């Protein structure tokens with residue numbers, strides 16, 4: 001009998017305390033076991049094995065799930081580091097790191113197995129049987145072996161001439177393959193490749209304006225790494241960018257790459273994971289979670305659009321992919337390249353203080369950066385949501401067979417449903433925030449919790465049937481644009497139109513083939529590279545500035561500059577029109593000149609004044625309970641406990657599932673001190689306020705509202 005320490009997930013708060021179980025079978029740390037915990041069957045993760053225990057009563061493991069440890073030493077260490085740095089349970093890190101079929105949880109999806117047939121013993125057979133046996137090449141899926149004659153197949157198996165065995169079902173995601181482009185690198189690109197490939201530094205920030213050919217720099221660096229016999233990890237932001245990037249990478253390196261993103265099925269993810277583990281793939285293209293792939297000879301990490309918000313996971317463990325990249329690059333002593341036209345302020349500061357080696361691409365490949373026109377909506381004549389100037393420009397594009405992209409960063413039809421008689425705004429009873437009307441489905445949706453409500457078009461307060469029609473989402477914009485340009489081919493891309501599996505690819509390839517206008521949320525601002533797009537129109541450009549968050553100006557600048565970057569990427573010059581009510585705002589003024597540095601300097605002044613990152617580190621801590629008083633008390637206690645730290649709040653924010661929430665934000669110029677403080681805080685909270693839930697967000701991307 002051996003004794004094992006097992007981590008189980010049962011309460012986010014009880015950080016990392018393993019429980020002891022007895023086990024009759026040999027088992028190694030890193031394997032999953034099925035155990036009874038408080039009378040419930042759960043899947044746990046073995047952290048240590050002992051010969052003895054001083055405990056009186058230990059229960060026995062029900063089943064050892066894995067014959068071999070799931071994670072290698074590196075990833076196991078990484079999970080400990082994450083648990084420490086993000087102040088979260090190690091089991092939540094393990095769950096995030098592993099593909100669904102290997103997650104240590106009760107409801108994990110199972111690896112799908114299938115029957116295969118192989119040659120068995122030389123036994124006596126009739127001529128017919130022999131002929132059937134010899135008609136195949138073994139091994140093969142049993143399904144195919146049986147196809148011709150189920151009867152003969154059965155007999156052969158029964159006689160032992162052919163044997164069945166179980167094999168993991170293959171499941172390969174569809175890989176879009178593009179055509180390869182073999183460019184001669186521009187001088188700038190050449191210099192960038194050389195600096196990075198030959199430099200002695202390990203971390204690089206590639207700051208290249210939109211359309212400067214960063215992808216080609218990536219591909220050349222990847223090639224050098226593959227030639228040296230090492231593996232490449234190529235990270236891209238969530239979903240929107242993946243198909244295009246995968247096309248370019250497969251075009252260059254063939255199908256021998258693994259892809260990994262949230263839209264794969266569990267079995268596909270599992271097979272891709274295994275392929276990397278078994279050393280069968282040298283290059284992985286994937287979104288955030290691909291950063292945990294089990295590489296053994298990692299030689300290069302490329303992180304495209306490093307500023308993107310999707311690199312921060314917003315549920316447990318709330319990690320920032322950039323941190324994991326740095327950790328793994330150090331572990332493998334390999335290089336990492338963070339790339340963007342609009343680097344995160346944190347990253348650009350790191351480049352200025354030489355933590356990252358700054359490499360710049362200042363010119364576009366073909367044209368200059370597009371001209372930007374600010375349309376002052378206080379004066380511009382308009383028709384519906386569009387300025388006349390923009391409408392004329394679209395009309396011109398239609399005549400010239402050029403394409404237009406329109407960005408409006410709100411989905412749905414009416415983002416706010418307000419009664420025209422009494423002013424009531426329809427809100428989500430669980431979250432307290434405004435509901436969005438979706439016309440096609442004729443329902444109200446909460447964009448925070450996802451709940452859907454039937455809508456009878458009657459105000460619940462006064463019974464009126466009149467609602468203000470002034471607010472605007474992409475669904476309504478599409479309707480207006482169709483009315484304005486009835487013969488144009490119009491496509492919409494937002495979270496609603498891309499829910500189905502290959503919807504993204506479909507919309508983008510239709511736009512490529514015959515589209516005139518592509519409209520959508522920030523999805524259309526990212527990574528798209530269509531050479532016939534010569535006009536980008538941005539509606540409600542000020543909306544994101546209105547948010548009361550320390551990062552709103554940064555995200556607004558990013559979105560505008562990235563969206564602008566879609567125009568004029570080919571040989572035809574492009575133009576960008578931004579509809580704004582605040583053309584003098586420093587974000588608008590920097591965007592007009594495509595001047596990242598100007599924006600950076602201005603914004604850093606505000607950050608310094610307000611004491612915000614990158615000058616300090618933040619940790620946001622939320623307290624929620626059925627009763628507001630209790631949550632507030634826990635939050636106030638936490639604030640008092642953080643003596644010596646600058647703490648903002650408690651601030652009441654929107655509810656979740658009808659539970660009031662209070663937020664405090666702790667600041668410190670030392671990450672180490674901050675982590676230690678938050679760990680102590682979490683311990684104390686657990687002892688004193690066990691009925692109040694706590695949620696810790698280290699380095700929040702945006703402050704929860």
Ligand SMILES: Nc1ncnc2c1ncn2[C@@H]1O[C@H](COP(=O)(O)OP(=O)(O)OP(=O)(O)O)[C@@H](O)[C@H]1O
Nearest residue numbers: 183184185186210211212213214215216365527565
């Ligand atoms: N050396 C080159 N010669 C000719 N064309 C090139 C060269 N390098 C890249 N291109 C083309 O230029 C276009 C822009 O390149 P790419 O998409 O890599 O830009 P990017 O820097 O990633 O831009 P963004 O940040 O906007 O995504 C692409 O269509 C690419 O095929």
Ligand SMILES: [Zn+2]
Nearest residue numbers: 428431446449
């Ligand atoms: Zn809600």
